[in-house]
Amino acid sequence: MQNNNRNLLLSGNEAVVYGALLAGCDSFFGYPITPASEIAHTAAAKFPELGRVFIQAESEISAINMVMGASAAGRRTMTASSGLGISLKQEAVSYLAGAQLPCVIVDVMRGGPGLGNIGPEQADYNQVVKGGGHGSYRCIVLAPDSAQEMCDMAFLAFDLAEKYATPVYILTDGVIGQMKESVLLPEPLPPREIPENALDIGRKRSNYFTSIYLEPDELEAHNVHLQKKYSSIQLKEERSEGYLLDDAEIVLVAYGICGRLACNAVDDLRHYGIKAGVLRPLTLFPFPVRACRLAAEHAKRFLSVELSCGQMIDDVKLAIDCSRPVGLINRMGGNMLSVEEIVERTGQFL
Amino acid sequence: MSTEKIIHGRSAGFFPEFSRRPGNNHTNMHYCPGCGHGILHKLIAEAIEDLEIKDRTVLISPVGCSVFAYYYFDCFGISVPHGRAPAVGTGLVRSNPDDIVISYQGDGDLGAIGFNEFIQTANRGENMAVFFVNNAIYGMTGGQMAPTTLPGQKTVTCPLGRSVTNEGYPLKVSEMVSALDSPVYVERVALSSGKNILRARAAVRKALNNVIEKKGFSMVEFLSGCPVNLKMNASQVNEFIDERMCKYFPLGVFKDIADTRDSIKRSSGVYAPEAVRKVLYPQYSSSSVSRDFQNPSPFFAKERRLKVAGFGGQGVLSFGHMLATMGKLRNFNVSYLPVYGPEMRGGTASCSVVVSRKKIASPVVDRDCNLLVVLNDESLEKFLPELKPTGVLIFDSSNVHVSRLRRTQIAYCVNASDLARELGDLRYANSILMGALAKLMDDFFLQETDKADFERVVEEAIRECFADKSEVIRKNINAFYLGKQAASRWNAPSDGQ
Numbered sequence: 056m057q058n059n060n061r062n063l064l065l066s067g068n069e070a071v072v073y074g075a076l077l078a079g080c081d082s083f084f085g086y087p088i089t090p091a092s093e094i095a096h097t098a099a100a101k102f103p104e105l106g107r108v109f110i111q112a113e114s115e116i117s118a119i120n121m122v123m124g125a126s127a128a129g130r131r132t133m134t135a136s137s138g139l140g141i142s143l144k145q146e147a148v149s150y151l152a153g154a155q156l157p158c159v160i161v162d163v164m165r166g167g168p169g170l171g172n173i174g175p176e177q178a179d180y181n182q183v184v185k186g187g188g189h190g191s192y193r194c195i196v197l198a199p200d201s202a203q204e205m206c207d208m209a210f211l212a213f214d215l216a217e218k219y220a221t222p223v224y225i226l227t228d229g230v231i232g233q234m235k236e237s238v239l240l241p242e243p244l245p246p247r248e249i250p251e252n253a254l255d256i257g258r259k260r261s262n263y264f265t266s267i268y269l270e271p272d273e274l275e276a277h278n279v280h281l282q283k284k285y286s287s288i289q290l291k292e293e294r295s296e297g298y299l300l301d302d303a304e305i306v307l308v309a310y311g312i313c314g315r316l317a318c319n320a321v322d323d324l325r326h327y328g329i330k331a332g333v334l335r336p337l338t339l340f341p342f343p344v345r346a347c348r349l350a351a352e353h354a355k356r357f358l359s360v361e362l363s364c365g366q367m368i369d370d371v372k373l374a375i376d377c378s379r380p381v382g383l384i385n386r387m388g389g390n391m392l393s394v395e396e397i398v399e400r401t402g403q404f405l
Numbered sequence: 406m407s408t409e410k411i412i413h414g415r416s417a418g419f420f421p422e423f424s425r426r427p428g429n430n431h432t433n434m435h436y437c438p439g440c441g442h443g444i445l446h447k448l449i450a451e452a453i454e455d456l457e458i459k460d461r462t463v464l465i466s467p468v469g470c471s472v473f474a475y476y477y478f479d480c481f482g483i484s485v486p487h488g489r490a491p492a493v494g495t496g497l498v499r500s501n502p503d504d505i506v507i508s509y510q511g512d513g514d515l516g517a518i519g520f521n522e523f524i525q526t527a528n529r530g531e532n533m534a535v536f537f538v539n540n541a542i543y544g545m546t547g548g549q550m551a552p553t554t555l556p557g558q559k560t561v562t563c564p565l566g567r568s569v570t571n572e573g574y575p576l577k578v579s580e581m582v583s584a585l586d587s588p589v590y591v592e593r594v595a596l597s598s599g600k601n602i603l604r605a606r607a608a609v610r611k612a613l614n615n616v617i618e619k620k621g622f623s624m625v626e627f628l629s630g631c632p633v634n635l636k637m638n639a640s641q642v643n644e645f646i647d648e649r650m651c652k653y654f655p656l657g658v659f660k661d662i663a664d665t666r667d668s669i670k671r672s673s674g675v676y677a678p679e680a681v682r683k684v685l686y687p688q689y690s691s692s693s694v695s696r697d698f699q700n701p702s703p704f705f706a707k708e709r710r711l712k713v714a715g716f717g718g719q720g721v722l723s724f725g726h727m728l729a730t731m732g733k734l735r736n737f738n739v740s741y742l743p744v745y746g747p748e749m750r751g752g753t754a755s756c757s758v759v760v761s762r763k764k765i766a767s768p769v770v771d772r773d774c775n776l777l778v779v780l781n782d783e784s785l786e787k788f789l790p791e792l793k794p795t796g797v798l799i800f801d802s803s804n805v806h807v808s809r810l811r812r813t814q815i816a817y818c819v820n821a822s823d824l825a826r827e828l829g830d831l832r833y834a835n836s837i838l839m840g841a842l843a844k845l846m847d848d849f850f851l852q853e854t855d856k857a858d859f860e861r862v863v864e865e866a867i868r869e870c871f872a873d874k875s876e877v878i879r880k881n882i883n884a885f886y887l888g889k890q891a892a893s894r895w896n897a898p899s900d901g902q
Contacts (some may be wrong), residue, residue: 116492312768
């Protein structure tokens, strides 16, 4: 089943760099921040080894703007950060979405608000999944829960970024980022063509990127185009995974580390005779609306399990049109939920 | 409007028609009469035509009046966030070192909101030309104070005149950037008289030539007029530049060392799958088993949840890492979760390891622990309650004092720290403890063939964890066998439960 020669023990932070390089990523621009720093460390070692570009930028702001330049040049490019660093990037992410430039941004979440702490939280949900910067835009958001998915989703992230010409986030938490797991490395992609619209030698020099449209009608048309694109993403790219979901009366919705804890909690709940299941979104935008609705057909209650104040819970409620009660099981401040606590608090809802 | 005529024809560095400009006027630029941008645009357009670099020039439009520069230049264009042009330019030129990147910026863009991006890009010596238009005022937003507004100069945000005690002195960008070692060329010119414009023309070409020759970072500062916001006519503006601005911002070459610098060489990316595999895939596998091998002992059929804890610096994390590596080498799914934080040095350090043939759900071991390895008393006290009633305990009897266990729990110990000190380094303690684990596994859980394999996989894991350090590998393997020999089962004191 496994090929030992491709099997490595990697942290999620390391694995996402391996995945990105295997997916043909040309450049990494970043600024250190716990708990995402190992991404920069690994990139600093591996990108130059493959003759590719690594720059430690002077700030998160510069890093994401370097990404903008590399993306405009038609390259596969990425950055990585956490919480407060992502806040700094939001201006440029709005420009990237507006100018329809693809790139990959990894967010390994930590505790907030403000400086918060370096414990695992999932409190960047709103700023990443709902847009975050100015203007009406959305970014595709992938939610890996293991080092293997950190690696594999790098491929998916670049594919989707280019397919829809938009920034894609890989959103995870400090646990998934720093935990080491066995990872089966995928095959590298063959060299890729620089796209036709790139600002690059050999491409039409009339190519340009902008996000400014002075005429209101023009800007409205641009917005309508973007919204159509996001609708199409919602229609085609919803992804989720179910665990014991088919007959579940209690549906625990959880992503990242919480998804894994929820699976163990569901095992315990089933042991007590409670028909519980896990719905784990693999995409947070688009939120897996159809999977939620399908689960609602037999579910009596949904529970949003998250390491934030209750941010994802809004999407759960919207997905099922509040047709079932939706409860919240959460911790904040960098505290982890334990499996026992999830079981206990699920019990309180029954 | 329709009576306008172009007398000299337009430089081929410009589009023949400005069709990107909204509305019906595709002939003229949007700049006000007397504005310096029009002059500088022309100097740049002529230069990119004459230097034959149109096909590889990217002109970055900033935020400010020149936000629409991409309406006009017949080359690649991008409009970027306020002040970030040099960072975007960095991404462009690092992606393709043959690009000619022009970062066109005003005084607010470069001197205020984007000064960090500018100065850091200069300091990295990125191969690009920054053309910095200093007109001592904000144009597009309506005549507010710029970082280069002169002392006493009135603007809508310093209506009594710029006060050096309130707003500070004007920012001397050329002086500042020329103090750095990396930039190769810094000159301040003026877009006022014909003579000055000819100097500016030469400066544009010099900067672009430096980029063509990949000499690094060049900046030209252009003192420029903004008649509308300075509330002057064209000739008054020229006088303002020559008489007032030049006094504060003296013209001249601040730095010109391109001749002393070699061309920047950048590596090109490697993408051939074979080469990529060579860098990213492990060069060899420590594993002596095939990829579908599974240890036959029934012990391994279930998921096993392990915890290692002790003082930071006792090798707690490397012990956990070694356990995870052993699992990986025998085709298990493994997770290894270290607890970092302020406790890393001196305080309690711990890690969770899960080894399973199935997908691992929670990687956090905080209950139902199958194997607890402790290296100090605090850890024993803290984590023993998490050990399953049927769990096993391994401890360092040099430091840890166990008084009682459940009847169904088994403990093995070895005076690992003492033995390690005898071997000359406390860091061998964890390999010695691994010996105790091997003995326990032999005595209780492993079938005959797996007993030998356990020793083999420990050796393989030590080799993998210490990579090329053959002496360290040898000593750790010795320590492991020493530990296995010295380890013994812990027996409850007679008054124990």
